[in-house]
Amino acid sequence: MTNPITAKIAGISRLRMETDGPGIRTLVHLSRCPLLCRYCLNPELRSGRIGKPFTTEQLLKELECDDVYFRASNGGVTFSGGEPACRSDFIEQFRSICPEHWTIAIETSLNVLPEHVEQLAGCIDLWIVDIKDLDGEIYHEYTGVANRRVLENLRYLAEHVPKERVLVRVPLIPWYNTPADVQASIKVVEEMGFKTETFTYVTEPEQSPGDGKPEYIDLLGDLVDPKAITDTHPEGERKMFWKKFVERINQEMPLMGIIDFNMTEGDDNEWD
Numbered sequence: 224m225t226n227p228i229t230a231k232i233a234g235i236s237r238l239r240m241e242t243d244g245p246g247i248r249t250l251v252h253l254s255r256c257p258l259l260c261r262y263c264l265n266p267e268l269r270s271g272r273i274g275k276p277f278t279t280e281q282l283l284k285e286l287e288c289d290d291v292y293f294r295a296s297n298g299g300v301t302f303s304g305g306e307p308a309c310r311s312d313f314i315e316q317f318r319s320i321c322p323e324h325w326t327i328a329i330e331t332s333l334n335v336l337p338e339h340v341e342q343l344a345g346c347i348d349l350w351i352v353d354i355k356d357l358d359g360e361i362y363h364e365y366t367g368v369a370n371r372r373v374l375e376n377l378r379y380l381a382e383h384v385p386k387e388r389v390l391v392r393v394p395l396i397p398w399y400n401t402p403a404d405v406q407a408s409i410k411v412v413e414e415m416g417f418k419t420e421t422f423t424y425v426t427e428p429e430q431s432p433g434d435g436k437p438e439y440i441d442l443l444g445d446l447v448d449p450k451a452i453t454d455t456h457p458e459g460e461r462k463m464f465w466k467k468f469v470e471r472i473n474q475e476m477p478l479m480g481i482i483d484f485n486m487t488e489g490d491d492n493e494w495d
């Protein structure tokens with residue numbers, strides 16, 4: 224193979240089932256993301272400074288020990304992030320050298336240049352798309368950027384990729400959208416012919432019985448005055464509470480999943 228392509232990989236998580244595609248999967252986190260989601264679970268990955276450079280050949284060698292699981296379960300590799308679609312060159316080359324029976328999935332926001340989606344269209348077995356919300360204002364408030372490219376890329380997938388290869392996730396995003404907003408997004412996506420799935424980014428815990436104090440207050444320690452949080456409290460302050468709640472989660476659980484090697488910082492940047 225000429226000119227092996229390199230990408231910065233922030234973590235590899237093995238033996239995953241059910242959430243990242245069919246069979247037993249290995250999740251590969253590619254570094255860097257152009258969005259600024261308020262509830263991001265991997266904020267360290269956004270800058271692209273964290274990670275270890277791998278060529279496609281090195282990644283293949285690293286994952287060869289998983290082949291027995293992939294072969295037995297119709298599993299494979301799921302590229303996640305950060306935003307993996309921005310490294311379509313790396314993923315396409317990896318697909319060309321990995322065993323044919325490995326299935327390749329991608330977890331993406333689709334908020335990338337259309338040429339990345341076009342490059343990946345022929346080599347991804349399952350697209351898992353988190354569209355956030357299709358309402359432009361909600362999307363911008365939650366991610367800090369516009370969603371024009373998401374819609375363009377969804378339309379491209381609708382025309383060029385078998386529908387069964389695409390799963391669109393439509394989250395309920397506390398304090399940013401409502402169940403009615405979620406249903407509005409689902410309607411548009413399903414009219415395009417895609418399967419959808421809903422989930423909640425942060426679920427408001429149950430009120431604890433007795434004193435009426437929400438039990439999740441205990442998770443926040445001294446961040447807020449528990450007396451300040453009630454169901455009748457002004458929305459603006461409840462919104463601030465949830466932002467602090469998620470910031471605390473980000474501090475306590477900076478990276479989800481099992482990371483196999485130490486993350487390193489570096490100045491080299493393969494971002495295009």
Ligand code: SF4
Pocket residue numbers: 256257258259260262263264265266268269304305306332
């Ligand atoms: S798309 Fe994912 S990695 Fe990027 S900012 Fe949003 S949650 Fe974080």
